[in-house]
Amino acid sequence: MSAPRPRVGIVVTAAGRRRYFFPEHVARLERSADVVWLELEGPDRVFGPPPQDPALAARVAEFARDLDAIVVSYGCPRITDDIMAAAPRLRLIGDTHGDRFAARVDVDAAHRRGIVVSDTTNGSSDPVAEWALALALIGLRNAGALFRRLVAGELLWPDRTVFLEDPGYLHGELTGKTVGLIALGNVGRRLLELLRPFHVRVLACDPGAPDVLANAYDIDLTSLDNVLERSDVVISLVPLTQATAGMIGAEQIARLRPGSVFVNVSRGAVVDTEALVERLRQGDIIACLDVVEPEPLSIDSPLRTMPNVFLSPHIAGVTDAAEPRFFEYMVDDVERVLAGVRPRYRLVPREPSSS
Known part of the structure; x- marks a missing residue:
């Protein structure tokens, strides 16, 4: 007698299902499991913490009762220990849009129960890494300032000797430079791949990065101060947490x-905006910012008019090609877990003492 087919449930708003859960990936999952849906009301994207709704949580607990895996996304309440207790067959909890912060999943409770947790927010990592590289090149060529002058109708080089003093002339090539990365998550590791043809030296600050990454990627792991002081290009990739908010303040920017x-392609609040503005007023560095604090940037912000600033409106990870990947990667991980293989995008308890 053959074993029963695994049962996988998906909890998401109806709008989110239409936007992110592409039929071809659903069909692939259906080849290895029975797929059931709990569609919720709400938009395709929901910012902020998951809803605190006891009635909704009870609906999810009932829905999860006979599931082997549950995939959650926008609109779903937090998957608590109580919900897990109601689902004795549960082997995997997956979040397609959790930003790897476990806002929708009690990872500690799942760990205690032997339930694997996966988060595939890294579906947007590739375009973020690409835009980080692009911004580095734009900054080194001083392209933001040159663009401002061109569209303003200036004759840029009435005297060609002026060109010899332009930062884009003096520092314009990425090849052979030292690049400092702040954090080595999915975006950072993809960026390391993109940087290889430029033969750069990479200094990286990430206290959580295992030493084996240094050999695997031929980089040097070091302190934040070293990254700031010794790099020609510094790229912030660090997620925004209580520990990282304001971590790049006046003291760090001075370095x-x-x-x-x-x-900066991470989050604006990682950087002290006022301190960065003050340093930029000295005119000796260039900033290329996809994120700022606050967002949207105020109309009177000096960042809008500074010649040594290039801005983009928080678009690094927002591409049409990225949107299918969130669920595509999740299907990969569901298939792995159902086959007895460790998922690639696993979340583990943040505290080492968690049992």
């Missing part, structure tokens, strides 16, 4: 070497 480029 950036003259002539360097600072790129």
